[in-house]
Amino acid sequence: MITFMNNSDSEEEPCNERTSLMSAESPPVPSYQDGLQASEAGEAQAHRKRRTGSSRSPNNIADGDMSESGVPVRESTLENEEEELTLKYGAKHVIMLFVPVTLCMIVVVATIKSVRFYTEKNGQLIYTPFTEDTPSVGQRLLNSVLNTIIMISVIVVMTVFLVLLYKYRCYKFIHGWLILSSLMLLFLFTYIYLGEVLKTYNVAMDYPTLFLVIWNFGAVGMICIHWKGPLQLQQAYLIMISALMALVFIKYLPEWSAWVILGAISIYDLMAVLCPKGPLRMLVETAQERNEPIFPALIYSSAMMWTVGMAKPDTTARGPSQQTWDAAEDGRENHRSPSHADSRMSETRSPVPTRPISSFEELEEEERGVKLGLGDFIFYSVLVGKAAATASGDWNTTLACFVAILIGLCLTLLLLAVFKKALPALPISITFGLVFYFSTDNLVRPFMDTLASHQLYI
Amino acid sequence: PALGLFLFTIARDPLRIIILIAGAFFWLVSLLLSSLIWFIAVKASDPRDEPLQKGLLIFGVMFSVLLQEAFRFLYYKLLRKAIEGLVALSEDGCSPISIQQMAYVAGVGFGLMSGAFSMINLLADALGPGTVGIHGDSQLYFLTSAFMTMVLIFLHTFWGILFFHGCEHRRWWEIMVVVVMHLAVSGLTFCNPLYVGSLVPSYVLMAIAAAWAYLLSGGSAQNLRRFLLCK
Numbered sequence: 122m123i124t125f126m127n128n129s130d131s132e133e134e135p136c137n138e139r140t141s142l143m144s145a146e147s148p149p150v151p152s153y154q155d156g157l158q159a160s161e162a163g164e165a166q167a168h169r170k171r172r173t174g175s176s177r178s179p180n181n182i183a184d185g186d187m188s189e190s191g192v193p194v195r196e197s198t199l200e201n202e203e204e205e206l207t208l209k210y211g212a213k214h215v216i217m218l219f220v221p222v223t224l225c226m227i228v229v230v231a232t233i234k235s236v237r238f239y240t241e242k243n244g245q246l247i248y249t250p251f252t253e254d255t256p257s258v259g260q261r262l263l264n265s266v267l268n269t270i271i272m273i274s275v276i277v278v279m280t281v282f283l284v285l286l287y288k289y290r291c292y293k294f295i296h297g298w299l300i301l302s303s304l305m306l307l308f309l310f311t312y313i314y315l316g317e318v319l320k321t322y323n324v325a326m327d328y329p330t331l332f333l334v335i336w337n338f339g340a341v342g343m344i345c346i347h348w349k350g351p352l353q354l355q356q357a358y359l360i361m362i363s364a365l366m367a368l369v370f371i372k373y374l375p376e377w378s379a380w381v382i383l384g385a386i387s388i389y390d391l392m393a394v395l396c397p398k399g400p401l402r403m404l405v406e407t408a409q410e411r412n413e414p415i416f417p418a419l420i421y422s423s424a425m426m427w428t429v430g431m432a433k434p435d436t437t438a439r440g441p442s443q444q445t446w447d448a449a450e451d452g453r454e455n456h457r458s459p460s461h462a463d464s465r466m467s468e469t470r471s472p473v474p475t476r477p478i479s480s481f482e483e484l485e486e487e488e489r490g491v492k493l494g495l496g497d498f499i500f501y502s503v504l505v506g507k508a509a510a511t512a513s514g515d516w517n518t519t520l521a522c523f524v525a526i527l528i529g530l531c532l533t534l535l536l537l538a539v540f541k542k543a544l545p546a547l548p549i550s551i552t553f554g555l556v557f558y559f560s561t562d563n564l565v566r567p568f569m570d571t572l573a574s575h576q577l578y579i
Numbered sequence: 580p581a582l583g584l585f586l587f588t589i590a591r592d593p594l595r596i597i598i599l600i601a602g603a604f605f606w607l608v609s610l611l612l613s614s615l616i617w618f619i620a621v622k623a624s625d626p627r628d629e630p631l632q633k634g635l636l637i638f639g640v641m642f643s644v645l646l647q648e649a650f651r652f653l654y655y656k657l658l659r660k661a662i663e664g665l666v667a668l669s670e671d672g673c674s675p676i677s678i679q680q681m682a683y684v685a686g687v688g689f690g691l692m693s694g695a696f697s698m699i700n701l702l703a704d705a706l707g708p709g710t711v712g713i714h715g716d717s718q719l720y721f722l723t724s725a726f727m728t729m730v731l732i733f734l735h736t737f738w739g740i741l742f743f744h745g746c747e748h749r750r751w752w753e754i755m756v757v758v759v760m761h762l763a764v765s766g767l768t769f770c771n772p773l774y775v776g777s778l779v780p781s782y783v784l785m786a787i788a789a790a791w792a793y794l795l796s797g798g799s800a801q802n803l804r805r806f807l808l809c810k
Contacts, residue, residue: 215597216596216597219596219600517696520695520696521607524600524603524604524607524692525604525607527600528600528601528604531597531600531601557607557611560611560615561611563618564611564614564615564618565610565611565614567614567618567621568610568613568614568617568618568639569614569696569697571636572636572640572697573697
């Protein structure tokens with residue numbers, strides 16, 4: 122699922138958010154998000170927030186453009202048109218996804234390059250108990266593999282736990298969990314981050330100011346993510362949360378473990394989303410059966426949805442419009458991110474009567490846009506951040522990984538358009554990223570260095 | 580300037596951005612393969628033999644140029660297929676983006692990536708302390724690198740247009756000229772501490788390529804005059 126939700130820190134509770142996000146989304150999209158969420162215990166909370174964020178970006182952009190497509194005009198060939206539209210506007214959606222992913226990566230890389238704190242080794246998370254300071258290569262490899270196994274099993278347990286909670290309708294618990302994790306993310310991590318940045322630039326700040334700033338930031342963030350707020354602000358918050366989470370991961374995961382974990386997560390994602398018994402899939406199916414929004418707090422239903430709803434109090438009109446758009450949206454949503462499907466939207470969308478589409482529906486249609494799970498954001502940023510932090514070829518490697526991830530995202534979206542069902546967003550991008558990282562670091566770097574020293578150009 | 584090109588002409592249309600990134604990706608892959616070859620050659624040879632290393636480097640550069648052009652061709656093929664798909668999907672039967680635009684964007688993609696790879700470590704080092712050319716190397720290192728990179732980016736853009744045009748109209752000689760020009764420019768950089776030898780001809784070649792691409796894209800001296808006089 123393209124929408125990985127955040128794999129929050131292991132420090133936090135398992136990422137139930139991920140799984141929860143999945144279900145929240147339209148059923149077609151499950152898989153990514155759940156897998157991701159489960160793994161990260163702590164992050165789950167963070168993720169939840171994130172997930173909702175990812176969906177927002179596409180919606181905003183889609184809003185304006187979609188209405189012009191004139192899709193609503195043709196009722197009879199709605200399905201066909203929707204398909205065409207999906208593919209045709211695929212480019213727009215892809216860009217809508219590119220921008221937040223790029224922003225997140227830029228934030229992470231900028232922080233890694235400037236703030237020393239995130240590249241120092243100050244211990245490891247309890248989820249990766251085996252150290253990598255061993256003298257022999259074999260031992261190190263073994264330790265990293267063990268770390269990965271532990272991490273992945275934590276994620277799986279979290280996901281399954283989330284699915285069970287959802288199945289047995291323990292909504293309050295999940296809500297509480299999400300709120301708690303987002304609280305922690307917004308306040309604690311921001312505090313640490315701000316402290317480190319200020320230390321790096323030698324800027325003094327007194328505690329009252331700091332308290333005020335963080336309090337405002339956190340409070341607005343909570344409101345934006347869990348309740349209502351302008352779409353762009355929500356997206357910005359989701360990006361920041363993803364970046365913070367990715368930074369924590371980069372700092373606390375030992376090197377080899379990080380790479381192995383990245384690889385393992387993409388495999389897990391692939392399995393969780395595509396296997397019929399996968400937890401993410403079950404989550405989505407359950408959500409679809411019940412036709413209910415999963416977690417309002419988690420769902421990154423674009424704020425558009427809200428504003429549209431508020432602008433047009435005629436809920437009955439919305440219902441059918443939502444349904445009509447269901448077909449279109451499903452196509453679109455599947456592509457994007459299973460993570461943040463608007464639960465509301467998905468719910469209303471379940472029945473798909475072919476009705477005339479009013480302009481209002483068009484508006485809603487646009488909102489759906491593309492959704493990407495926050496976990497995906499996090500892992501992409503972890504990959505690029507690790508490349509920036511540890512590669513000796515510095516910017517070349519980072520740039521190569523960045524391009525590789527974007528191309529992977531493109532390909533995944535293309536596949537989404539072709540297959541029209543939820544697909545994991547991680548595997549292709551992470552594979553490309555890993556391949557490019559290792560090859561650029563080891564092969565391209567000596568070549569380019571030699572060329573540069575002689576000032577040759579190819 | 581390349582960034583300006585990007586902002587003004589490409590950033591508006593999402594399809595172009597995708598084509599740009601894909602172009603950069605193709606260049607990257609070609610670079611990867613060529614450095615793989617070079618790496619293997621270096622490892623298999625004697626590292627202490629200076630002339631041999633230089634020779635291998637030259638061989639690596641030439642090979643890389645050839646690979647880049649080969650990947651440009653592959654990218655052209657891919658874009659052709661994509662255009663057919665887009666035409667099929669569009670509502671009014673014509674593609675939202677023409678092959679010339681794609682050629683331009685692909686060229687910019689290649690150019691940006693190659694420029695970025697050439698320049699970015701340099702820029703990062705330039706931020707730090709140090710003196711240019713302290714060991715007897717040229718003091719104009721940064722400046723000439725910047726100019727060379729710029730000319731290379733522009734050249735890639737023009738080569739993209741020429742190359743695609745040659746492929747479209749099946750004029751193989753056009754393609755050959757592009758390849759030869761690329762080899763020539765890279766070869767010119769070999770005489771590099773002698774900057775006159777490499778920069779000036781490169782700029783001349785760029786001017787030639789620019790004029791040619793302009794003519795191919797339908798421009799003419801008349802258009803140019805009208806544009807400059809703001810008619």
